[in-house]
Amino acid sequence: xxxxxxxxxxxxRAGIRDVAAAAGVSITTVSDALNGKGRLPDAxxxxxxxxxxxxGYRPSAAARTLRTGxxxxxxxxxxxxxxxxxxxxxxxxxxxxxxxATSAALARGYALVIxxxxxxxxxxSNVALDGTVVIDPSDHDPVVTELVRQGLPVVSxxxxxxxxxxxxxxxxxxxxxxxxLLDHLADAGARRIGLLTGxxxxxxxxxxxxxxxxxxxxxxxxxxxxxxxxxxxxxxxVAADRLLARPDRPDAVYGLFDPNGTDLLAAxxxxxLRVPDDLLLVCxxxxxxxxxxxxxxxxxxxxxxxxxxxxxxxxxxAIEGVENDGPVERxxxxxxxVRTSSQRRPPRTTVSxxxxxxxx
Amino acid sequence: xxxxxxxxxxxxRAGIRDVAAAAGVSITTVSDALNGKGRLPDAxxxxxxxxxxxxGYRPSAAARTLRTGxxxxxxxxxxxxxxxxxxxxxxxxxxxxxxxATSAALARGYALVIxxxxxxxxxxSNVALDGTVVIDPSDHDPVVTELVRQGLPVVSxxxxxxxxxxxxxxxxxxxxxxxxLLDHLADAGARRIGLLTGxxxxxxxxxxxxxxxxxxxxxxxxxxxxxxxxxxxxxxxVAADRLLARPDRPDAVYGLFDPNGTDLLAAxxxxxLRVPDDLLLVCxxxxxxxxxxxxxxxxxxxxxxxxxxxxxxxxxxAIEGVENDGPVERxxxxxxxVRTSSQRRPPRTTVSxxxxxxxx
DNA sequence: GACGTTGACAGGTACGTTTCTGCATGATCT
DNA sequence: AGATCATGCAGAAACGTACCTGTCAACGTC
Numbered sequence: 012x013x014x015x016x017x018x019x020x021x022x023x024r025a026g027i028r029d030v031a032a033a034a035g036v037s038i039t040t041v042s043d044a045l046n047g048k049g050r051l052p053d054a055x056x057x058x059x060x061x062x063x064x065x066x067g068y069r070p071s072a073a074a075r076t077l078r079t080g081x082x083x084x085x086x087x088x089x090x091x092x093x094x095x096x097x098x099x100x101x102x103x104x105x106x107x108x109x110x111x112a113t114s115a116a117l118a119r120g121y122a123l124v125i126x127x128x129x130x131x132x133x134x135x136s137n138v139a140l141d142g143t144v145v146i147d148p149s150d151h152d153p154v155v156t157e158l159v160r161q162g163l164p165v166v167s168x169x170x171x172x173x174x175x176x177x178x179x180x181x182x183x184x185x186x187x188x189x190x191x192l193l194d195h196l197a198d199a200g201a202r203r204i205g206l207l208t209g210x211x212x213x214x215x216x217x218x219x220x221x222x223x224x225x226x227x228x229x230x231x232x233x234x235x236x237x238x239x240x241x242x243x244x245x246x247x248x249v250a251a252d253r254l255l256a257r258p259d260r261p262d263a264v265y266g267l268f269d270p271n272g273t274d275l276l277a278a279x280x281x282x283x284l285r286v287p288d289d290l291l292l293v294c295x296x297x298x299x300x301x302x303x304x305x306x307x308x309x310x311x312x313x314x315x316x317x318x319x320x321x322x323x324x325x326x327x328x329a330i331e332g333v334e335n336d337g338p339v340e341r342x343x344x345x346x347x348x349v350r351t352s353s354q355r356r357p358p359r360t361t362v363s364x365x366x367x368x369x370x371x
Numbered sequence: 372x373x374x375x376x377x378x379x380x381x382x383x384r385a386g387i388r389d390v391a392a393a394a395g396v397s398i399t400t401v402s403d404a405l406n407g408k409g410r411l412p413d414a415x416x417x418x419x420x421x422x423x424x425x426x427g428y429r430p431s432a433a434a435r436t437l438r439t440g441x442x443x444x445x446x447x448x449x450x451x452x453x454x455x456x457x458x459x460x461x462x463x464x465x466x467x468x469x470x471x472a473t474s475a476a477l478a479r480g481y482a483l484v485i486x487x488x489x490x491x492x493x494x495x496s497n498v499a500l501d502g503t504v505v506i507d508p509s510d511h512d513p514v515v516t517e518l519v520r521q522g523l524p525v526v527s528x529x530x531x532x533x534x535x536x537x538x539x540x541x542x543x544x545x546x547x548x549x550x551x552l553l554d555h556l557a558d559a560g561a562r563r564i565g566l567l568t569g570x571x572x573x574x575x576x577x578x579x580x581x582x583x584x585x586x587x588x589x590x591x592x593x594x595x596x597x598x599x600x601x602x603x604x605x606x607x608x609v610a611a612d613r614l615l616a617r618p619d620r621p622d623a624v625y626g627l628f629d630p631n632g633t634d635l636l637a638a639x640x641x642x643x644l645r646v647p648d649d650l651l652l653v654c655x656x657x658x659x660x661x662x663x664x665x666x667x668x669x670x671x672x673x674x675x676x677x678x679x680x681x682x683x684x685x686x687x688x689a690i691e692g693v694e695n696d697g698p699v700e701r702x703x704x705x706x707x708x709v710r711t712s713s714q715r716r717p718p719r720t721t722v723s724x725x726x727x728x729x730x731x
Numbered sequence: 732g733a734c735g736t737t738g739a740c741a742g743g744t745a746c747g748t749t750t751c752t753g754c755a756t757g758a759t760c761t
Numbered sequence: 762a763g764a765t766c767a768t769g770c771a772g773a774a775a776c777g778t779a780c781c782t783g784t785c786a787a788c789g790t791c
Contacts, residue, residue: 024521026777037741042779049780050738069521072499073436074777077746082433083497084484106466113485122498124444125473125483137443138482139432161384161429273663300660303633386747397771402749409750410768434747437776734790742783753772760765 086143111319164329179339189222205261209241263291292352307350446503471679524689539699549582565621569601623651652712667710
């Protein structure tokens with residue numbers, strides 16, 4: 012009796028039982044009617060649906076997940092520095108990528124859960140995921156191995172290093188992008204191209220740097236580069252300054268990270284170098300702001316929108332049972348957005364001498 | 372028999388039953404040992420924990436949620452334009468706010484689920500939420516009313532318009548911020564201040580605009596403003612141009628939206644106006660890029676980090692049973708980051724002007 | 732008229748937890 | 762010595778859904 016009372020007077024939510032009782036049918040019929048399964052006449056279906064609407068019935072996601080094993084949730088891991096997710100360096104990239112991933116997931120009926128890679132197991136096991144997107148996983152990421160051990164599909168943004176057993180991955184062809192870009196600078200008249208790179212060992216930094224070194228070896232130029240800890244927002248400006256202060260100062264620079272463009276521009280100003288006349292500039296960025304700097308700066312876009320979309324599509328394919336043996340790989344082309352900073356003006360008759368880096 | 376087999380040979384996941392069997396205790400004991408409840412000697416607790424580790428036991432989040440009614444998930448709604456979440460105008464603000472909200476949630480053991488306000492009920496009812504953060508809800512947002520009807524706490528970023536029954540809200544004091552900023556411009560010598568505003572009816576735009584009009588009325592200045600649809604990334608530049616092309620051209624402008632700074636700067640250049648000599652410039656933005664424009668532009672920061680943190684804190688407080696009658700309101704102060712664009716140079720009579728007594 | 736067949740539903744079980752209740756056992760108190 | 766009490770654990774009832782397995786009628790079919 013008290014049970015019946017408890018059930019009948021459940022405050023707030025109406026359950027499938029209440030709908031069944033109100034509609035005068037069984038629980039099974041309600042479930043079938045609402046989910047479009049079973050063999051029911053349209054009249055019954057409509058009736059049940061109408062009663063459910065009237066009671067404001069919402070199925071319990073938890074119960075459905077428990078029963079079906081599918082939650083409709085996809086994890087999106089971000090690397091954390093300190094206690095803030097994703098570093099400032101990859102800010103615009105991440106925002107764009109997450110935006111695209113969100114809409115791609117929603118379009119297929121999934122929602123995204125933001126989870127940091129370094130979180131204690133606590134949070135990870137408190138949420139039922141159907142699969143996970145990992146951004147730039149490190150060599151032997153414990154989270155990834157744990158996830159695949161649980162049988163969950165894992166798709167990574169960034170080619171996994173080592174033998175990380177991901178289900179699929181999506182990445183740009185970073186080597187090709189850098190080589191292409193360096194050729195572009197050389198075509199614009201660069202004689203000595205410098206690189207602003209990072210000290211971290213992630214795939215992006217590593218591949219880009221070795222591509223640069225390879226290119227230098229091929230064309231016979233001495234490498235000129237400065238590396239700095241990319242997660243430190245201040246270190247970039249210092250490194251940019253160091254690069255332009257070198258005795259073998261480059262006449263063109265490529266910066267691997269988003270803020271490098273403005274940092275290099277500021278450094279160039281300090282040394283009295285005109286862009287692009289004395290210094291050609293390119294950086295890898297998704298920020299639209301570089302279209303309106305003075306001068307506008309050429310950027311390499313990694314196409315985070317396309318990457319975010321592709322990653323989610325592959326993950327949901329895997330979740331919904333498209334079996335593949337071996338990881339699926341998808342390469343997204345980059346785009347070089349050429350602006351003033353990397354286009355040398357036609358040579359002048361009178362050469363203005365470069366200023367000394369010391370005084371100003 | 373077949374049932375026992377099915378249970379015993381469950382491929383993949385180990386359940387609490389398996390742990391109990393392996394440890395030679397009951398299910399209750401396992402649950403209590405792992406969750407730190409009940410009265411168990413430390414020896415038993417350790418033993419159970421060790422066995423669970425060995426089996427790689429992870430509790431099912433779905434089952435736990437079903438049982439306890441708490442999922443540890445918080446919804447984060449974003450307004451969608453087209454099929455992409457959040458418009459470009461609020462890009463940097465949203466990214467910063469979401470970042471802070473994410474870490475605040477994780478610090479308290481919750482995870483964030485990104486959900487668009489306009490999504491079909493489909494997705495919303497497929498995920499079990501403990502509460503929701505809504506960004507800038509519209510007057511009679513159906514999603515919000517539906518959520519509170521279900522008894523879920525809802526905290527909004529942005530003071531809710533009308534009688535939206537939110538649990539709590541967090542916002543800046545936009546009127547005060549605008550008045551303060553206009554005083555700052557007037558102090559810097561502005562005689563006629565213009566406004567670049569939006570055509571949409573959200574709270575932020577509305578409050579800021581009326582504050583501007585009030586200020587004008589108070590000091591006896593004719594309002595000079597242009598409004599444009601803020602979700603259109605191109606319209607801003609056109610509106611900026613219109614504003615500076617007016618016969619009653621202002622000698623100072625405040626732009627309500629993030630890209631207005633660069634748009635106005637570009638427009639000023641086109642009309643041969645020097646900043647700050649001929650035109651003072653301020654815009655509302657979270658972009659660090661305005662520190663390195665030529666000249667650097669004064670910005671009004673809405674402190675999205677603090678807002679994101681506060682919103683999540685209030686929401687989790689509400690979830691975890693801190694009862695309040697009537698909505699809790701929290702006002703976050705804004706910050707005016709003064710840069711060159713809003714500081715009129717001192718008259719040229721003095722050769723080397725001493726540092727202005729800028730109250731530092 | 733006995734017999735598959737099919738449509739339209741109901742019963743009941745299982746998903747994997749948490750937690751309330753109960754039941755021994757030994758210790759402590761009156 | 763009997764009553765009380767804390768301790769250490771086990772049983773079993775939910776949580777709300779999905780789906781498998783009937784049941785029962787109506788409908789042919791030979």
